[in-house]
Every structure is written in C-alpha cells, then in structure tokens.
Amino acid sequence: MRPLEAIKFFVKYICAPRRTGAVCPSSRFLSRKMAQGVGIGATEAHSENKVVVELGAGTGAVTQALVDSGYADILRSIEFDSSLFDILSDRFPNVKVMRANAEHLREVLGLESERVCAVVSSLPLVSLPKDCVENIVSEIEAVLPKGGHYVQYTYKIIGKNKNVRFKSLRKVSSNIVLLNIPPARVDVYEKI
Ligand SMILES: C[S@@+](CC[C@H](N)C(=O)[O-])C[C@H]1O[C@@H](n2cnc3c(N)ncnc32)[C@H](O)[C@@H]1O
Numbered sequence: 001m002r003p004l005e006a007i008k009f010f011v012k013y014i015c016a017p018r019r020t021g022a023v024c025p026s027s028r029f030l031s032r033k034m035a036q037g038v039g040i041g042a043t044e045a046h047s048e049n050k051v052v053v054e055l056g057a058g059t060g061a062v063t064q065a066l067v068d069s070g071y072a073d074i075l076r077s078i079e080f081d082s083s084l085f086d087i088l089s090d091r092f093p094n095v096k097v098m099r100a101n102a103e104h105l106r107e108v109l110g111l112e113s114e115r116v117c118a119v120v121s122s123l124p125l126v127s128l129p130k131d132c133v134e135n136i137v138s139e140i141e142a143v144l145p146k147g148g149h150y151v152q153y154t155y156k157i158i159g160k161n162k163n164v165r166f167k168s169l170r171k172v173s174s175n176i177v178l179l180n181i182p183p184a185r186v187d188v189y190e191k192i
Contacts, residue, residue, distance in 0.1 A: 005059040005087060012081060019080070021124020022155075025058055029179040030153060030186070031065035037151030037173075037188040038118040042070030050117035051076055053109070053143070055102045055136070058084055060091050062122055067095065076109065078102055103132060105139035113142075118149045126154060126161050133163045141168050144191040153177075153184045168192055 006024050013020040026034070038045075038052060045052065057063050057077040066075055077097045079085045085099040100108040102123060109116070119140050125133050140150050150169055154161065157176055169189040176185050 002059070008083070008087065009059050012084065016081075018127040018129075019124070020058075021056075021127050022058075022122075024181055026061040026122065026153070026184075027177070027180040028061070028065065030177045030184050031062045032068075033175060033177050033186045034062045034120055034122070034151055034153060035065035035069045035071075037149055037186060038066070038069070038071070038120065039149035039188070039190075040117050042074075045071065045074055045117055048117070049115060050074060051109070051112050051115045053105070053116055053119045054078065055105075055119060055121040055140075056080075056123040057088050057097065058122060060088050062120060063088065063092055063095060066120065067092065076112065078105070078108060103135040103139065105136070106142055109143065116143045116148065117145070118151065119144060120151045122153060125152065125164055126156055128163075130163050134165075137164060137166065141166065141191070144169075146191050148191045150189040150191070151186065152189070153186045155182050155184050157183060157185045 009025050013023050052071045052075050054077040057079040063077050072094045075095050078100050088097045106113045172190045173188045
C-alpha cells in the first residue's frame with residue numbers, strides 16, 4: 001500500500017464515508033482476485049478489440065492489478081471524485097482514466113459501450129443510495145454482452161445486498177479474500 005495515497009484515501013472516507021465506502025485502498029490480494037474475474041485474457045480481449053471497464057478506481061489498487069494483467073490500453077477507469085481522479089491520472093499515464101459518474105456509464109463510454117467485455121467494480125453498493133445503485137446496475141447490465149463478466153467486491157461477506165437486484169446477471173463464482181482490511185468477498189457474475 002502506498003502510504004501517501006492511503007492517507008488521502010482515508011481523508012476521503014472521513015469527508016464522504018458512504019461514497020468512498022472503505023477506510024483504505026484494497027490490498028494486492030483483493031486487487032488480483034478482482035482482475036482474475038475479468039474472464040477473458042488480455043491477448044484475446046485485444047485481438048477482439050474489446051474494452052474492460054473499471055468503476056470506482058479510487059487511488060488505483062485494482063487498476064494496478066488490471067494493468068499488471070495486461071489490460072492497460074483497453075482499460076477505461078472511471079472515478080467520480082476529482083482529487084482521486086488526479087491521483088489516478090498521474091499514476092497511470094497509459095490508462096484512459098475518466099472523471100465521471102458510473103450512473104451514466106453508457107453516455108460516458110459513448111460508442112465504446114458496444115465493445116465492453118467486462119466490468120470490474122469497487123463501488124460501495126452497500127452504502128450508496130438505493131436509486132443510485134439501481135441506476136448503476138442497470139447501466140452495467142446494458143453494456144455487458146452475453147457471457148460478459150461483472151466483478152464486484154463487498155465487505156458484507158455473508159448474505160446478499162438487498163439494494164441490488166439483477167435482471168440479466170447470474171453469479172458464477174464467489175471467493176473470500178481474508179488478506180484485506182477488512183476481509184472482502186469477490187463475486188463474479190455473467191450476463192445471460
Ligand atoms: C471502496 S472505494 C474503491 C477504491 C479502489 N478501487 C480500491 O479498491 O482500493 C470506492 C470508490 O468509488 C468511487 N465512487 C463512488 N460512487 C461513484 C460513482 N457513482 N461513480 C464513480 N465512482 C464512484 C469513490 O469515490 C471511491 O473512490
């Protein structure tokens with residue numbers, strides 16, 4: 001964990017706890033598990049001209065794992081907060097980082113929304129307002145093609161988030177990552 005970024009992240013949490021949703025950035029173990037959920041290898045995704053979308057990139061813990069997995073130039077990392085967006089832009093000059101609201105995903109991606117193969121989300125769906133979560137979920141379902149993966153972590157290790165209802169996604173795997181503060185569960189869904 002990068003100390004300065006961890007401090008900035010914690011300050012964000014103090015200022016906007018529901019939107020930030022975590023006290024510190026994800027560990028490399030959680031971040032790697034998120035990147036593994038993409039479901040299509042970087043070489044194949046490149047050759048098929050696909051795009052991988054990251055939602056709620058924060059200071060870039062999961063972004064780094066996605067870059068390490070070879071997705072840098074097909075990655076679109078979306079972050080709402082302007083100072084976190086600045087950190088991301090400095091840290092990942094080779095990634096297209098966008099300052100935007102995930103509730104408007106199709107509009108933000110424009111024509112690229114037709115090329116999405118996976119959505120990797122760190123958004124705090126448990127603490128965001130219900131209508132916001134509904135909008136985000138319906139945007140994710142709209143951009144994913146059949147068989148495309150949606151990857152989401154949650155600190156609610158047991159049970160479901162009652163705010164979240166899927167119309168066209170089914171869960172294909174669920175893994176608990178203990179080496180994170182706090183421990184988290186990574187769920188992978190597939191568009192049907
Ligand atoms: C739990 S943090 C995850 C940060 C990072 N991905 C990680 O795992 O360390 C959630 C991030 O989502 C961002 N966020 C919250 N609501 C958002 C929205 N509607 N659109 C885009 N980003 C949002 C917050 O600003 C915050 O940076």
